[in-house]
Amino acid sequence: MSLYCGIACRRKSFWCYRLLSTYVTKTRYLFELKEDDDACRKAHQTGAFYLFHNLAPLLQPSEHQHLPPQLCLLELEKLLGKFGQDTQRIEDSVLIGCSEQQEAWFALDLGLNSSSSAHASLPKPEMETELQGSFTELRKALYRLNVKEASLLTTAQALLRWHDAHQFCSRSGQPTKKNVAGSKRVCPSNKIIYYPQMAPVVITLVSDGTRCLLARQSSFPQGMYSALAGFCDIGETLEETVHREVAEEVGLEVERLQYSASQHWPFPNSSLMIACHAIVKPGQTEIQVNLKELEAAAWFSHEEVLAALKRKHPYAQQQDGTFPFWLPPKLAIAHQLIREWVENPTCPSLPA
Numbered sequence: 120m121s122l123y124c125g126i127a128c129r130r131k132s133f134w135c136y137r138l139l140s141t142y143v144t145k146t147r148y149l150f151e152l153k154e155d156d157d158a159c160r161k162a163h164q165t166g167a168f169y170l171f172h173n174l175a176p177l178l179q180p181s182e183h184q185h186l187p188p189q190l191c192l193l194e195l196e197k198l199l200g201k202f203g204q205d206t207q208r209i210e211d212s213v214l215i216g217c218s219e220q221q222e223a224w225f226a227l228d229l230g231l232n233s234s235s236s237a238h239a240s241l242p243k244p245e246m247e248t249e250l251q252g253s254f255t256e257l258r259k260a261l262y263r264l265n266v267k268e269a270s271l272l273t274t275a276q277a278l279l280r281w282h283d284a285h286q287f288c289s290r291s292g293q294p295t296k297k298n299v300a301g302s303k304r305v306c307p308s309n310k311i312i313y314y315p316q317m318a319p320v321v322i323t324l325v326s327d328g329t330r331c332l333l334a335r336q337s338s339f340p341q342g343m344y345s346a347l348a349g350f351c352d353i354g355e356t357l358e359e360t361v362h363r364e365v366a367e368e369v370g371l372e373v374e375r376l377q378y379s380a381s382q383h384w385p386f387p388n389s390s391l392m393i394a395c396h397a398i399v400k401p402g403q404t405e406i407q408v409n410l411k412e413l414e415a416a417a418w419f420s421h422e423e424v425l426a427a428l429k430r431k432h433p434y435a436q437q438q439d440g441t442f443p444f445w446l447p448p449k450l451a452i453a454h455q456l457i458r459e460w461v462e463n464p465t466c467p468s469l470p471a
């Protein structure tokens with residue numbers, strides 16, 4: 120689908136109408152909904168709503184998978200009515216995207232019970248029965264969803280969490296007011312605007328040319344190893360964060376940094392994961408683990424990593440009670456970094 124832009128652009132001596140791509144049209148529509156409360160309220164009428172309860176998305180079992188159902192406005196109003204709620208509650212929803220046909224998508228949490236919220240948490244079991252689904256912890260839900268739905272729900276959760284945690288102005292102490300789309304909050308007394316935030320995190324796969332360095336924190340599931348990750352300190356460039364984190368966590372220096380990709384990560388708070396490859400400085404391969412940050416770190420061979428990627432049920436306990444070495448799931452950017460290295464160990468960010 121594409122639309123003709125109403126604005127004509129002058130080229131040489133004639134007017135031509137620029138054809139806007141579906142993507143540009145969609146982007147402009149979302150921009151309008153974020154800027155204009157009335158337009159966003161209007162979009163509720165034709166939009167679709169994803170439901171959450173205390174930050175857990177609603178999933179319904181379908182044939183071989185689980186799907187997050189979309190409710191139209193009428194269905195949502197009926198549901199709210201059944202639970203004795205005012206339709207005003209719909210204004211708590213946040214805009215999370217739209218379809219190519221400009222059907223706006225919203226997320227609404229009916230289970231948050233923060234002290235500042237004017238609305239009570241609705242009873243989870245009764246809602247689940249009514250909706251024939253279950254509110255599932257997002258980390259677990261991610262494994263049951265396709266990439267598009269997973270991305271939509273992680274955005275939704277991050278935005279809902281941010282609103283829940285930023286209901287007061289840090290300067291005046293007064294309650295802040297969300298715009299209809301949920302792209303910002305404003306303090307009515309001093310007009311300070313608060314925007315949803317993400318913390319930048321660098322994740323680096325360090326290699327010595329033949330092996331890669333993986334580490335685990337005690338909070339990781341048993342047996343799982345990942346690439347080194349760390350939050351950017353204020354004032355740092357990404358490159359400085361990579362050098363500092365690798366030095367802090369495993370006592371090594373790296374060079375030849377290569378950017379790979381980035382990912383929004385909602386756990387435990389919103390982070391922007393920036394993924395890189397790096398090579399350890401020649402002759403510096405002896406790891407000194409910082410035990411305040413990590414439980415263990417080690418060099419893994421190409422064969423070991425390849426075998427771990429192929430493992431079907433990685434987290435199953437073995438007969439001797441130990442857990443096999445396994446790697447983060449496909450949806451995590453760490454998985455992508457490791458896969459790139461396996462495919463091209465000498466120059467990972469280039470196609471093999």
Ligand SMILES: NC(=O)c1ccc[n+]([C@@H]2O[C@H](COP(=O)([O-])OP(=O)(O)OC[C@H]3O[C@@H](n4cnc5c(N)ncnc54)[C@H](O)[C@@H]3O)[C@@H](O)[C@H]2O)c1
Nearest residue numbers: 318320345348349350384386387390392447451452453454
């Ligand atoms: N998607 C992925 O593939 C993937 C893989 C690994 C890690 N991660 C994420 O990366 C994040 C950072 O990794 P890490 O835990 O190794 O970081 P880290 O090595 O910087 O250590 C965490 C510590 O940093 C401090 N810190 C500094 N700034 C912080 C901030 N803005 N928020 C929270 N703590 C801050 C805290 O003391 C915290 O305990 C984690 O939240 C983790 O979920 C994602």
Ligand SMILES: [Mg+2]
Nearest residue numbers: 347348349412
């Ligand atoms: Mg770390």
